[in-house]
Amino acid sequence: MLGVCYLSGMSGTNSDTAGSGLTDADIRKVAKLSRLAIDDAQVGAVRAQLSSILGHIAKLQALPTEGVEPMAHPMKIVNRLGADEPKACMPVEELLKNAPAVEDRFLAVPKVLGDGGGA
Amino acid sequence: MSSTGSPLPTLVAANPKPLAGICADVRAGRVTARSRVDAFLARIAAHDGEIHAFNEVHADAARAMADAVDASVKAGRDPGPLAGAVIAIKDNIVMREGKTTCSSKMLANYRSPFDATVIERLRAAGAIFIGKTNLDEFAMGSSTENSAFGATRNPWDTARVPGGSSGGSAAAVAAGFCDASLGSDTGGSIRQPAALCGCVGFKPTYGRVSRYGLVAFGSSLDQIGPFAHSVADAALVYDAIVGRDELDSTSADAECAPLAAKVAEPLAKLRIGVPREYRTNANAPGVAAVLDRAIAAAKALGAEIVDVDLPLTDIGISTYYVIAPAEASSNLARYDGIRYGHRAKLAPGEDLEDLYSKSRAEGFGPEVRRRIMLGTYVLSSGYYDAYYKRALQARRLIKQEFDRAFETCDVVLGPTSPVAAFTFGGKKDPLSMYLCDVYTVNTNIAGIPGISFNGGFAEEDGKRLPVGLQLQAPAFAEETLLRAAAMLEKACVG
Numbered sequence: 001m002l003g004v005c006y007l008s009g010m011s012g013t014n015s016d017t018a019g020s021g022l023t024d025a026d027i028r029k030v031a032k033l034s035r036l037a038i039d040d041a042q043v044g045a046v047r048a049q050l051s052s053i054l055g056h057i058a059k060l061q062a063l064p065t066e067g068v069e070p071m072a073h074p075m076k077i078v079n080r081l082g083a084d085e086p087k088a089c090m091p092v093e094e095l096l097k098n099a100p101a102v103e104d105r106f107l108a109v110p111k112v113l114g115d116g117g118g119a
Numbered sequence: 120m121s122s123t124g125s126p127l128p129t130l131v132a133a134n135p136k137p138l139a140g141i142c143a144d145v146r147a148g149r150v151t152a153r154s155r156v157d158a159f160l161a162r163i164a165a166h167d168g169e170i171h172a173f174n175e176v177h178a179d180a181a182r183a184m185a186d187a188v189d190a191s192v193k194a195g196r197d198p199g200p201l202a203g204a205v206i207a208i209k210d211n212i213v214m215r216e217g218k219t220t221c222s223s224k225m226l227a228n229y230r231s232p233f234d235a236t237v238i239e240r241l242r243a244a245g246a247i248f249i250g251k252t253n254l255d256e257f258a259m260g261s262s263t264e265n266s267a268f269g270a271t272r273n274p275w276d277t278a279r280v281p282g283g284s285s286g287g288s289a290a291a292v293a294a295g296f297c298d299a300s301l302g303s304d305t306g307g308s309i310r311q312p313a314a315l316c317g318c319v320g321f322k323p324t325y326g327r328v329s330r331y332g333l334v335a336f337g338s339s340l341d342q343i344g345p346f347a348h349s350v351a352d353a354a355l356v357y358d359a360i361v362g363r364d365e366l367d368s369t370s371a372d373a374e375c376a377p378l379a380a381k382v383a384e385p386l387a388k389l390r391i392g393v394p395r396e397y398r399t400n401a402n403a404p405g406v407a408a409v410l411d412r413a414i415a416a417a418k419a420l421g422a423e424i425v426d427v428d429l430p431l432t433d434i435g436i437s438t439y440y441v442i443a444p445a446e447a448s449s450n451l452a453r454y455d456g457i458r459y460g461h462r463a464k465l466a467p468g469e470d471l472e473d474l475y476s477k478s479r480a481e482g483f484g485p486e487v488r489r490r491i492m493l494g495t496y497v498l499s500s501g502y503y504d505a506y507y508k509r510a511l512q513a514r515r516l517i518k519q520e521f522d523r524a525f526e527t528c529d530v531v532l533g534p535t536s537p538v539a540a541f542t543f544g545g546k547k548d549p550l551s552m553y554l555c556d557v558y559t560v561n562t563n564i565a566g567i568p569g570i571s572f573n574g575g576f577a578e579e580d581g582k583r584l585p586v587g588l589q590l591q592a593p594a595f596a597e598e599t600l601l602r603a604a605a606m607l608e609k610a611c612v613g
Binding site for chain 2: 027030031032033034035036037038046049050052053054056057058059060061063065068069070071072073074075077080082090094095097098099100101107109110111112
């Protein structure tokens with residue numbers, strides 16, 4: 001479905017590549033980059049779905065794009081500058097109402113640095 | 120929802136009088152906003168159990184807003200051009216009332232501390248908010264089947280989807296639960312559900328309406344727009360929300376004179392382009408027949424029908440399903456279980472990285488996870504040039520193709536969707552669902568405006584289903600677009 005050259009950077013050791021260029025290892029790597037935990041049981045189904053979608057998207061490879069400038073955005077806008085004036089902020093208490101875990105006036109998170117670390 | 124001939128299904132509202140007239144009645148004290156809100160709430164109570172257009176109905180807040188409008192009228196003040204207009208809001212647009220969930224477990228309990236700019240503007244115009252409408256999770260889908268809180272059903276046939284992602288907003292208008300609603304359109308999410316529910320759905324030019332307070336999906340594609348019973352009603356709501364906003368640096372500076380009063384003026388020498396690529400075997404027979412009748416009706420009105428070519432129509436889906444997931448994978452990175460949204464419980468020994476990936480895996484549904492992974496993949500090292508850069512090049516070519524087409528015509532006409540409303544579970548394979556967006560994604564890719572209106576009906580399995588037609592116009596040509604749509608709307612279904 002896809003040109004091999006586009007997949008070489010991500011082919012893993014898993015040999016289960018029938019019908020697509022994507023391997024189970026590719027799916028695990030993309031899930032990791034996406035910060036999405038994935039069960040072993042889900043990997044095959046996700047691989048099949050992404051392969052099918054990428055197979056369709058592969059149509060793009062046949063489009064002649066030599067010399068075409070990429071268009072990231074429909075509007076021609078240059079940087080807009082606002083007046084550098086202080087404005088009222090939203091109250092911290094308001095913002096913390098949506099936080100899943102709070103200690104005092106701070107967001108609580110698991111320890112970030114290893115044992116003995118922390119600031 | 121004009122309908123000549125056959126009786127309407129119970130769940131479909133008859134076409135009301137024009138919203139501008141209703142608001143004038145409220146301003147003049149001939150009708151109270153409160154009585155209008157109560158009537159809508161009664162209809163919602165009677166029928167939304169079957170439809171599930173709403174994630175949340177704000178009955179008390181709506182009554183309070185209505186009372187404030189009525190008090191204002193009594194005191195001799197003008198509540199604004201939308202005085203007493205009852206509007207439902209897609210649940211990915213933030214407002215102080217209630218929750219903003221994006222129909223996701225991730226934001227199931229999220230309460231916004233601020234109003235979106237469109238909400239502020241509608242409030243200032245005298246509008247009343249009746250509740251938040253269901254959508255495909257984070258606006259990703261074409262049927263509302265991806266909502267974490269259950270699908271919305273189509274008022275024309277509850278065995279069928281209302282379209283998506285703004286299916287709740289479309290169904291709410293079609294079922295007569297509100298005068299109008301707001302949706303968001305990233306690749307057709309306003310126009311396609313409007314088509315499937317038989318109402319009007321309007322996506323303005325990119326940048327016309329502030330995105331401040333719209334939960335971001337594809338930032339270079341997203342645009343807020345109205346659903347309404349008619350083109351004129353949609354224009355009235357659009358007039359209230361359009362215009363530059365310093366809180367959205369991509370909002371346009373372009374002139375935005377009010378259009379509602381102008382839409383009924385027919386265009387004298389309208390040139391309607393009909394692309395060959397919009398008249399293929401992909402269209403269901405009932406959809407093709409509605410388009411043919413609309414072309415004949417347009418000719419009868421004196422419009423010139425022009426053959427145009429949009430050969431890249433077909434490449435739009437591939438382009439869109441690279442760009443939109445790429446932008447989504449970046450936008451949705453903010454849902455990490457730290458500042459707001461779902462946070463997973465950690466097992467002993469698990470760390471911050473586990474917190475991110477478990478919270479996201481638990482909070483997002485399958486389609487959102489799929490698009491984040493697809494977006495991450497196309498942006499990852501080694502694939503960027505092959506997918507993302509190439510899609511951006513295709514984007515420019517698609518834009519140029521529209522520019523060329525608009526040299527010979529004022530608007531482009533075609534079906535909004537190749538099919539009428541399909542049954543639940545009818546498009547289980549994600550790709551088959553994506554392919555339904557063939558006529559709508561390129562509008563967003565090029566950043567131009569598009570509108571869907573009811574062009575007629577098709578019979579399927581003994582059911583009479585609305586068929587939407589779409590008009591597209593050059594960027595910022597909303598006046599031409601809406602006037603042409605009003606002409607055709609009238610010509611097609613009276």
